Amino acid sequence: MMDVLRITTGMLAELVGAKLDGPGDIVITDVAGVEKASAGALTFIRSMRYAKMWAQSKASAAVVTQGIEVPEHEAATRALLFVKDADLAMIKLLELAAQAFPVHTPGAGVHPSAVVDPTAKIEPGAQVGAKCVIGPRSVIGAGAVLMPSVTIGADVRIGAGTMLNPGVVVYDRCTIGARCILHAHVSVGADGFGFRPDPSGRGLLKVPHVGTVEIGNDVEIGANSCVDRGKFGPTTIGDGTKIDNLVQIAHNCRVGRSVIICGVTGIGGSVVIGDGVVIAGCCGVADNLTIGAGSRLGAKTGLLENVPPGQTWTGLPAAPHNQQMRTWAAARKLPEVLRALKRGGGAIGKAVEMRRRDLER
Numbered sequence: 237m238m239d240v241l242r243i244t245t246g247m248l249a250e251l252v253g254a255k256l257d258g259p260g261d262i263v264i265t266d267v268a269g270v271e272k273a274s275a276g277a278l279t280f281i282r283s284m285r286y287a288k289m290w291a292q293s294k295a296s297a298a299v300v301t302q303g304i305e306v307p308e309h310e311a312a313t314r315a316l317l318f319v320k321d322a323d324l325a326m327i328k329l330l331e332l333a334a335q336a337f338p339v340h341t342p343g344a345g346v347h348p349s350a351v352v353d354p355t356a357k358i359e360p361g362a363q364v365g366a367k368c369v370i371g372p373r374s375v376i377g378a379g380a381v382l383m384p385s386v387t388i389g390a391d392v393r394i395g396a397g398t399m400l401n402p403g404v405v406v407y408d409r410c411t412i413g414a415r416c417i418l419h420a421h422v423s424v425g426a427d428g429f430g431f432r433p434d435p436s437g438r439g440l441l442k443v444p445h446v447g448t449v450e451i452g453n454d455v456e457i458g459a460n461s462c463v464d465r466g467k468f469g470p471t472t473i474g475d476g477t478k479i480d481n482l483v484q485i486a487h488n489c490r491v492g493r494s495v496i497i498c499g500v501t502g503i504g505g506s507v508v509i510g511d512g513v514v515i516a517g518c519c520g521v522a523d524n525l526t527i528g529a530g531s532r533l534g535a536k537t538g539l540l541e542n543v544p545p546g547q548t549w550t551g552l553p554a555a556p557h558n559q560q561m562r563t564w565a566a567a568r569k570l571p572e573v574l575r576a577l578k579r580g581g582g583a584i585g586k587a588v589e590m591r592r593r594d595l596e597r
Contacts, residue, residue, distance in 0.1 A: 243332070245297050245315040248278070251332070252325040254299065258315030262296050267333055270295060278329070281306060282322040299325045341381050342366065356388075359396070377414065389425070395453065407465065413453035413475070420459045425449045428464040428471075428487025428505060443467065445487055452476070458483065458499065467505075474511065492529065510545060 246260025265276035270286050273279045273295035281287050281300040290298060291308035297315040300306060301322040309316055319325040342365035346352055350368040358364060359378040366384040370376065374388050377396035387405045388394065394406070395414035404418045407425030412418070430443030447466025451473045457463070458481035463471055466488040473485070474493035484502045485491065492511035497503070501519045509515075510529030521527070521539045528545030538552030548557040555563070 254317035410449040423462040
C-alpha cells in the first residue's frame with residue numbers, strides 16, 4: 237500500500253511530528269491492525285490493550301499515543317512513533333496512503349449516455365457519468381462529480397465539489413451543499429411516512445409531503461441511507477454532519493452541525509438534533525423529540541423523551557446513563573433477592589413462591 241510512496245519510519249516521524257524510538261530506515265509497505273499486521277506494516281496503539289499486543293505483533297512500526305508504555309519493545313529492529321494522539325496521526329497517514337488508490341471518476345463533462353434536460357445547468361469542471369439523469373432546471377455545481385446511474389430530479393441544486401456515488405437519487409427541489417459525499421444508493425427527498433385511517437374504513441389515507449430537503453456543506457451520508465422531505469417545510473442537515481450506512485431520517489427533522497449518526501439508526505419525524513450530538517448504532521428516536529447539543533445516545537438506545545444538552549443516555553426505554561447503570565446493576569441482583577426472600581419464609585416469602593408457581597403454570 238504505502239510502498240508506492242517509499243515511506244520510511246524516519247519520514248513518517250517527520251510527517252506527523254513524532255518522537256521516534258527505533259530505526260528510521262524501515263520501509264513501510266502497509267497499514268494494518270496490530271493483530272493482523274505483517275512485516276513492513278505500520279499499526280496504531282491508542283491504549284494499553286493494544287500496547288500489550290505489540291510483543292506478539294509482526295508489525296514493523298507503530299504510532300503510539302504519548303503516555304502509553306509499550307512492553308517488550310525491541311528498539312533495535314522495530315520502531316515506535318510517539319505522538320499526542322494516535323488517531324489523529326492515523327488520519328494523516330491514511331490520507332497519504334489513499335494517494336496510491338485514487339478514485340476513478342467519469343472525467344470532466346457529460347457522458348454520452350447521460351440524459352440531461354436542456355434547461356439544466358452543468359457548471360465548469362463538473363463530471364456527469366454514464367446513465368445519469370438530470371431533470372429540468374437543476375444545477376450541478378463546479379467540480380461536482382456524479383458517478384454512473386445517479387438520478388437528479390427537477391429544480392435540484394448540487395453544490396461545488398460534491399460527489400454523488402452510483403445509484404444516488406435526489407428528488408425534486410432538494411438542495412445539497414458543497415463538498416458533500418453521498419455514498420451508493422442514498423435517497424434524498426422521498427416522501428415522509430405519513431398515513432391516517434380513511435374515515436370510510438377502507439384503508440389508509442396518504443399524507444402529502446410538499447416540503448424539501450436542505451443538506452449543508454461538508455456532509456457525508458453512508459450507503460443506503462434515506463433523508464425524507466418535509467411535510468410542509470424542509471428537512472435539514474447541518475454543515476459537517478456525518479451519517480453512517482442504513483440510517484433513516486424522517487420528515488421535518490432538523491439535524492444540527494457536526495452531528496454523528498451511526499448505522500442502522502432510525503430518527504422519527506420532526507426530531508430536533510442539536511449541534512455536536514453523537515448517536516451510536518442501532519438507536520431509535522421517537523417522533524417530535526429534542527436531543528440537546530453535545531449529548532450522546534449509546535448503542536441500541538430507544539429514546540422516548542427529550543434529552544437535555546450535554547447528557548449521555550442509554551437503554552430502552554432510555555434514561556441518563558448513570559441512572560441506567562444503577563437500574564441494570566439492581567436487575568442483576570433480582571434472582572438472588574428472590575432466593576433470599578424464599579429462604580426467609582414469612583408472608584413475603586410465601587407470596588413470592590406463589591407468584592413463581594403461577595408464572596410456571
